[in-house]
Structure formats: C-alpha cells, structure tokens
Amino acid sequence: MSLKQRDKKHIWHPLTQHKLHPETIAITKAKGCILFDEDGNEYIDAIASWYTCMYGHCNPYITQKVSSQMQVLDQVVFSGFTHEPAVKLSEALIDILPENQNKLFFSDNGSTSVEIGIKMALQYHFNRGEKRKVLIAFEDSFHGDTFGAMSVSGLSIYNGPFEDFFLEVKRIPTPSGENHDIILNQLEELVSKHEIAGFVYEPLVQGAAAMKMHNAEGLNEILNFCKIHQIITVADEVMTGFGKTGRSFASDHIENKPDIICLSKALTGGLLPMAITSCSQNIYDAFYSDDMSKGLFHGHTYSANPLSCTAALAGIELLNSDDIQDCIKRIITSHQQFGEHIKNHPKVASIRQTGIIFALDLNIEMERYGDLRDKLFQFFMKNGIFLRPLGNTIYIQAPYVISEEQLQKVYQVIEDALEIV
Secondary structure, three states: OOHHHHHHHHOOOOOOOOOOOOOOOOEEEEEEOEEEEOOOOEEEEOOHHHHOOOOOEOOHHHHHHHHHHHOOOOOOOOOOOOOHHHHHHHHHHHHHOOOOEEEEEEEOOHHHHHHHHHHHHHHHHHHOOOOOOEEEEEOOOOOOOOHHHHHOOOOHHHHHHHHHHOOOEEEEOOOOOOOHHHHHHHHHHHHHHOOEEEEEEOOOEEOOOOOEEOOHHHHHHHHHHHHHOOOEEEEEOOOOOOOOOOOOOHHHHOOOOOOEEEEOHHHHOOOOOOEEEEEEHHHHHOOOOOOHHHOOOOOOOOOOOHHHHHHHHHHHHHHOOHHHHHHHHHHHHHHHHHHHHHOOOOOEEEEEEEOOEEEEEEOOOOOOOOHHHHHHHHHHHHOOEEOOOEOOEEEEOOOOOOOHHHHHHHHHHHHHHHHHO
16 A cells, blocks of 8 residues: 555644645655655645754755754753754854844754744743733734634634634834835834834745745834834744845844844754744843743743754754855856746746745635636646645745756746646
8 A cells, every 4th residue: 555545544633624625745764855655756845844854954064963862862851951963053043144143943844943932922021020911013924823823814704603712912014115104103102002022024025925025124224113112023934044045034134133033944953843942131031030920931941952953953054054145145146047037927927036935826716725726736746846826926035955957947847837726
C-alpha cells in the first residue's frame, strides 16, 4: 500500500477540507531545492516549504552541526537551566537583530511567538498599573492560529467560528504612500476613544494576504505615532525574517524599530521547529521585579531545544556568508528581470517584489481555494514546480540556493500557466 493510501486512514492535514481534497502527495526525500515523491517525480520547491528551508533542504552544514550536537545534549528543560547552543544563538541573533533588541524568549512555532508578543504588550502596561486592553492590527493581516494571533489576524476564512472569543482589536489600512494622513487621523481617533496597548503588524509584506506589500515610509510614521503614545509595537517577522526582504529583517528597512519582534520559519533553516520573541530592554524591565506575579508566565517543554538552537545558529552563519548574500542579490536581480518581462502580459494585472519575494496577480477573479486555483496548482506540480497560488496571486519565495537554471524554469512554467487561465 502506498504512503498516500496509508495516510488517508488516520491523518488530518492542515488547511484542508478532506471531502473536497482527499488526495495527498507523498514526499520521500528532499535535497537542495528539490522534493522527491514516492512515484519518482521531482519538484522544485519554489516556496521553500512555507518559507522555511531558505538554505535548501537537508543543508549539509546545518545537518552536520545538529548531528554533532545530538551526541552531546539533546534536550533539557529551559526553566532554571541553560546551555551553550542557546547562549551562542542569543549572541549571534542579537548581533543581526535591530539595535534596540536585547532579550530573547524561546518557544516553538510562529503563531506562539506572536502570542507571546501580544502577552508582552498587554502585560507591559498591566505591570505598570495601566489597564490597556485594545490592540491595533492591519486589515487583511495574518499572524497565526492560536487565539491571540487569530485575534489580530484579519482573514475570516481562518477565523470565522472563533471570532466571538477574540481579544478586542481595531484595524487600520496598510500604508500605500498616498493614505498616510488618513491612517494617522484614524489612529488619533482610536487613541482618543480606547486604551491602546499594542500594534501588531507584518512589516512590508503580508504573507497570507497574497503577498500584499506596503510602504516603508508610511509604516515608519505609524511606528512613530505608536512610540509617542506608548503603544507597544510588535513586528511579526515570522515570514519576512532572515534575508527575504534583501536585509536580515524587514524592520531593517524602517527607521523606527519595533519594541518586540516575532521569529520562526527560516530561523532554523526548516530543519526543526523553534520560535523566538525578542524585545527591547525597556520591555524586559517592566517584568523584572521582586513581585513574582509580574514575570512572564509562558513556557513550553521544548523551549530553546539544543538541537533547534544549533540549527538556528548554523542558519545565521550561512545567512551571513558571502555565498548566501550573493545568492540573495542574484535572485533579486532575476526577479526584477522576470517582472519586466511579464508585467505587460494580458493575463497579468500587476506585479510586486520585495527582496526575494515576488508576486503577480492574474486579471481574473478567483476564490482563494477554488477550482481555478486548484487547476493552477495541479499544472505547476505536473510541470515539476511546487507553488501554492493564493487565490489569483502566484508568488515565488524560493530557497536562496536555487540555481539560475531552476529559477528560470519556475519563471517559464508560470508563464506557461497563464495560457490555461
């Protein structure tokens, strides 16, 4: 019996309506940019398996480091203990994070990193004797599947059954370069009517909103407003972090830095699950007290797992290498050239790019998980490319190690796909 057949007996997959989509593809191995299935087919992983394997699947540098660590220390509780992989990672990460970041809180997935960021923002004010309980978030945002993260997310397809249980959140538009005064006026009104605790946002690129991109100058103005009004800013860099925008973090493109940053996905190069919520010294100091109840009481069994820390440290070393930085520059240039080539195609409504993230919108209305989207997905897979269109948006976020030949194949298959819509 095949893996696909055995899978159906017990497994419930994420983001799947199994009655409509009963079939899965069984992947048996992966290397570099290539996924191999049980039928012998190969696929270029053009989205780095949800933006995680940015240094390539089974990267030998990362796997060797983790293999060595596995022989020394596999796991130890992180409450009251520490270990070298966590300490070394903290030093390396602080070196590349925005300059105001000084403390790291470990967890194990992106949604939880946001959950912790929200808790930090709310409890920061609580510990100071202020009862601020309202949050601000962008329209069409997505921050994860746990309740706090869902609360600040704006995509109802994910949140519908749970909205009655959410934290109180007020939404603002993303800055376009032309609506900054409107947003600032809206913020003034919100502050006059509500006790605002924090602003949770995806900097520059909203991933699940079909790679919707916004204006850095406008975001900087929003962050400055928040700073003036002591609104804690929480940057969700789970998707954008570790080089994808052309710099180590999207926040590096913006003058005003966030108080809190949420990290996961490419943090460990896709090898192991881990997340980190970093914060400024000012945030940490609000929890530092003789009063035990002012501590941040959030903990996970696998927080700062030594193997995950080792993978993350190896990933940072790769990110800082000349080879990977050259790859990032090459991909950015190739995307720009492809964008110029494809932007006037009659089936293309618009294109956009931030760093190695490229997206194009088809000039046709499509449901996010409708039949035409499925037709596109199947076309890509039959032609050896793993892409997951978001409605009428086709996007690329490939591993940095993708070869130019592989990248050109991705472009060509996308262009061929335009003929079937």
